[in-house]
Amino acid sequence: MEQPAKPNPHLPVVTAGGIHSWKGFRQGQFVGEIRHDARVSPPVFHYLVLRQGSNEIVVWAQEHTAEQAQRSLQATLRQLAGDQRHKA
Numbered sequence: 001m002e003q004p005a006k007p008n009p010h011l012p013v014v015t016a017g018g019i020h021s022w023k024g025f026r027q028g029q030f031v032g033e034i035r036h037d038a039r040v041s042p043p044v045f046h047y048l049v050l051r052q053g054s055n056e057i058v059v060w061a062q063e064h065t066a067e068q069a070q071r072s073l074q075a076t077l078r079q080l081a082g083d084q085r086h087k088a
Helices: 066-087
Strands: 013-016 019-027 030-037 045-051 057-063
Touching: 019 066, 030 066, 045 066, 057 066
Parallel strands: none
Antiparallel strands: 013 019, 019 030, 030 045, 045 057
């Protein structure tokens, strides 16, 4: 099964059951990952944001390309981390 283009060439890809995951996105107290199910067409790249140390999903959204998912994920992480700093 062919792997899609990585959203970040420095992140390791984990593949299980046709689902590719890229982890390692961090900003403040938030962590994110991108997931792609290679069995689905057209391709969809989900991105998830969790609070560090928690299993609660804060944001779950999707884009049509890995690059779009990475941009949206990073923008979301920056926004959440900025909002968290203003509350402190």
